[in-house]
Amino acid sequence: MRSVKTLLAAGAATLISSMAFAADMPIAAPPPMYAPPPPADFGGWYLRGDIGMTNQSAKRIDSVLPAGFQATNVGVGFDSSPLFGLGVGYRFNNWFRADLIGQYRGKANLHGADNLVGPGFVGSNNYGGSKSEWVVMANAYVDLGTWWCITPFIGAGVGGSYNKLSGFRDDGVQILGGPPVSSVTYFADKGQWNFAWAAHAGLAYKVNPGFTVELAYSYMDLGDAAPGNFRAFDGSISGPSTIKVRDITSHDIKLGVRWDLNSPPAYVPPPLVTKG
Template identity: 45%
Template sequence: MNGSLRTILAASIAAMAMTGVARAADVPIVPYVEPVPVGGWYLRGYIGMSNQQLGKLDNVLFTPGTVEFLDSGGFDAAPIYGIGVGYEFNEWFRADLTGEYRGKASFTALDRYDFNGDNIWDGSNDYSANKYEWLLMANAYVDLGTWWGITPYVGGGIGASRNTISNFQDINTPNGGVAYAPSASKWNFAWALHAGAGWEVTQNVTVDLGYRYVDLGDGETGDIVGYNGLNTVNNPMIFDSLTSHDVHLGVRYAFQ
């Protein structure tokens, strides 16, 4: 290879190298961004209010056709306070365990009765009581996607509710009678359905606004006795099928 050919070849290689460098300089440099981790443990706390319903009042002394409820019974709203710990498995599924105190809710109901079967009402019973619960739940949620930092979700839960009925009174105004019952507590199977949305304030903090339908099972009083302390049969008042529509506001803190 003569000197001229070597010179031409070297010049060509140099030109190709410079072209490659120029093209490489035109490629934008994208900085590396570390991905935000998904999953991990979180703590939650919440407060709310309950809107509770009763299936019916029942008692061994209620015989068919002798008692008619003029007011089947209702509860006042009551506060809810809960805490929990959970785990986010991925961007769409998480679960938690919660413990909750459901504050005292006042209860009233009114019936009338015909014990003689002569179609003449013999008297009435004006009932009053208080109710509160301790609720333990295991919950699972499906997060449905995130838009503008807001993530709607649905879920369900199962657990146990310790229902306490206290301050029960039965006032028979027409006949001047009063009966009462001591407080009593009962554990029941409980289940719930959830819906709500979380707002991601920071990478670690999410504000949660939720709705829940919860079935708390039953409740009952102690043995009802007359004002004179007499009673011929064990007859606690049964609060059958306690349910509630709850609204709560809380915060979740994720350890990421």
């Protein structure tokens, strides 16, 4: 009996010793958690693109008239035209950003007339042609807060607009002061740079951290435009043009997108089970 008790006591002592030894063994550290690599350091840079439609007008069409003549503009304006823009910008903080854009504004048909009155003369000049622009502009925007991923904003811009008149013509009609006479005068295509400025307002929707969609309105002041040298249809007269289309403005509606270049890469969790 004593031998059995001795054997049990020795076994218990061995078990306790083994448990104490196991308790003293260091516990292996857990594997490190996955951490995504740091994002590329692009600062707050972004790219942008825009498409839209213009709604343009002009204040008047000026021309040099003979002494004693007066002209009254009638129906001066333009048809709508498409616009396309690209740009690069920088976000300085959560509410202020700026960008530099280049914009092409497609050909818009020009229409308008002058009613002419002079000594013993009543007639009209009917104008036609088309106009297009290249615009380079620096803009600054203030974001007014975000609600349900929608951010209203306002902004302003300054730059230059290259206004080009193409296919410009003057169809003149003499109504009083002799027998009715019609004439057609053609003008060469011509473009010129003008100071331009704009005011902006719109709504931005953040689709994901790196992609934003905008619906925006812009008021654009594009300056003046003028055709090139003129020539009568019968070659009877020719020379430099004295016609100017004054104070061209436009109400634009645009759909834009912005791609943030500093958005972090997508998080990819480690596999739950590994082999090997």
